[in-house]
Amino acid sequence: MEQFILGRLTWDSLPHEWFTLGGTGAFATILLGVAIFLTRVKRWKWLWKEWLTTTDPKKIGIMYLIIAFLMFLRGGLDAVMIWLQQSIGTSTSPGYLGATHGYLSADHFQQIFTAHGDIMVFFVTMGFLFGLINLIVPLQIGARDLAFPFLNSLGFWLYFAGVVLINMFFVLGGQFGSTGWLAVAPLSELQFNPGVGVDYWIWSLQVSGVGTLIGGINFVVTILKMRAPGMSLMRMPMFTWASLMGMILVVSIFPILAMTMALLTLDRYLGMHFFTLDNGGNAMMYWNLIWMWGHPEVYVLIIPVFGIYSEIVSTFAQKKVFGYTSLIVAVGAITLLSFSVWLHHFYTMGAGADVNAFFGIMTMWIGIPTGVQIINWLFTMFRGKIIFKTPIYWFFGFVSTFTFGGMAGLLMALPPVDFQIHNTLFLVAHFHTMIVGGALFGIFAGFTYWFPKVFGFKLNERIGKYAFWTWLVGFFVSFVPLYILGMMGAVRRMDTYSPSLGWQQLFTVSLIGAGIIMCAVGLQILQLIVSIRQRNQNRDLTGDPWNGRSLEWATSSPPPFYNFAVIPEVHSRDPFWEMKKEGKKPIKYEDIELPKNTPMGIYISGFAFLFGLAMVWHAWLFAIIGIVGIICCVLLRTFDEDTEYVLTAAEVEKIEKKNAKRYA
């Protein structure tokens, strides 16, 4: 009976190591601090009503950004721990804190780089991107909301449940997966990893994965079905096109991930034999399935960012985007081709020269539409008059870094070269260049570009530029040594290397780079603090701080909760540019139907979290409670007829007039 309720939980599962105590203590302190603050300013009800139960994509977007940023700090901390271990630990150095060499045991080190990868890919990059798409795409297409507002809220809260689950091991169990971010079989099978670590990996990603899939469907339907009248597909702004392509990828590939993880779960929980070493299992199949998801996933991370850069280059070069059609065709080509390259992640697994050659050729082909993108951006800037503000700095940082890292990728696309540098630090440097120099810089660019629209005041320019330069320098100082080390044969995922190799100096240089990056992040946080304090001097009173071209700039900053009092009619690309030329027209207000707030997303995700945690610990009673809870909440929601309310034309007019006075 006790087993049915508590599963494999024991007293030993509670925190008792230095890192579990540290982690639990940190979370407890932060939560306590937030609770005390909310009580003092008496904002609990406000938080619940205005933010937690909202269906407004602008608020959901901000919540995504906040959680993604917090996870960025956690993932960054993991990275710093990796850097520290590799600098101070060698195969002959002394051990501290219970480790044999350095300060992290080999198993702990493996858990850290696993968590680092999963957090950064799933919870940071995707979180930031979902946040930006929620905030900006409805405005860009002249819509008031996403297609399915309740599902939007549910998707966010499932993401949040995943965030809590992936951090839960600090409190219960003290062990995360040590298998690398993709938990490849057979290492992730019961035979080699019977503990809770891999199960935490499975359930945090499954729960948040449902949220991602829901979000992907939501965005696709929104973009295809809810554009303003007159906005044909070929009149959509580039960020919307890129988001559409990225989300089409999401809905195509997340089912593959979900099912692959489910098959691993069946192996671990029901004794099946998909990927086991015995009874006919086929571990190579795991690699194929997981990379069929994994490769298009990295394009999910970068394609929306290409859209951000198109917007920024066009706005700050004060020219319409060069080669709109070719940009769309190129992004479409990348989307399609991303399905044809997955084997390049395991050339060395033995598929043979012919198979490797095919995938090598396809991998090189995919560089071509990427090149088209870059050339179009350069030609957009040609004969434009460039305004040098922080967003365009991030673009320049991206274009140089990403091209450099992309060349490294093209090098590895060749199987004979890859056989030398597969799974070395060269690979690690390459993909970090892509994700940091590509996706992360783009997120920073988009964040600084759209910040005035979302929050109503501009960010401090000077600190922004300092932060950019510090990031750029820090990035190269940290990762160029890794390219060199990889070329010299340094295998990835090692907690120590032999000092006789003479590599430790390069690791130290890399650590210094990490320190510079920490300063850069500190500057970004400083920029936020200073900008908030100076917000009254930097208010955006026109809604159009950068002389923009697309519809989001046609609203006030921040926009009213219904986005547009009257849905605009679109007659061309860059519709706001046209509207500015034509001047203001008289407006006739109409009633607006809006979705109500709802706590159901939170409740369903709460039960989903309970289910995931119970499954990790084999506490079947709570797992059943979780499932039953989800079903009941969903049923309750489907019986709810009263999910919308009407904002009358008179009320809309009142709000618009009040806004106009503020921004006169």
Next chain:
Amino acid sequence: MAKPVHHQNHQEAITNDKTVFGFWVYLMTDLLMFGVLFAVYSVLHGNIFSGPSGKQIFDLPFALTETIILLTSSFTAGLGILGARSGSKNQVLIWFGVTFLLGLSFLGLELSEFHKLVTEGNSWQRSAFLSSYFALVATHGLHITFGLFWMFITMLKVKSKGLTPSLTRKLTLLSLFWHFLDIVWIFIFTIVYLMGVV
């Protein structure tokens, strides 16, 4: 603050449009999940280890019975939708009731097949082939179970509220789901049972 009527119809039309379209997108993602299961089955169906092969455990007449039951249920669901389009609450309740019973029989037959396999020692733990067979067919069975549950709840609502526009739309989604499961079953019947026995 009454809702203007013309807006309500306009809103309904938009809601119909994007909800049905969104459901199609979801169905495609579900199809992709089944695609993975089929791919896994194709790779693993030869890995019988020390256990039986498909030829030894599949009973074609039995599978054909299941198939006919499910296909008929798809037909009766279609009749139910015709009833919904013509606004007849009774037609909807009768035909979806028949669909429900047929679906329930299908499940019963499938569960008895599983029970037989497990009791003779050929459970999902025996070999990779059996794992992939159970995963594929049972996932379909779970979807059928969910569909039956959904059908039951919807019939309750139709009985008490009649055929409102919102419920008619939900019936459309349900029937799309049911037909989709039927199509997946045809693939299962072909790839697993027919090709397994040949």
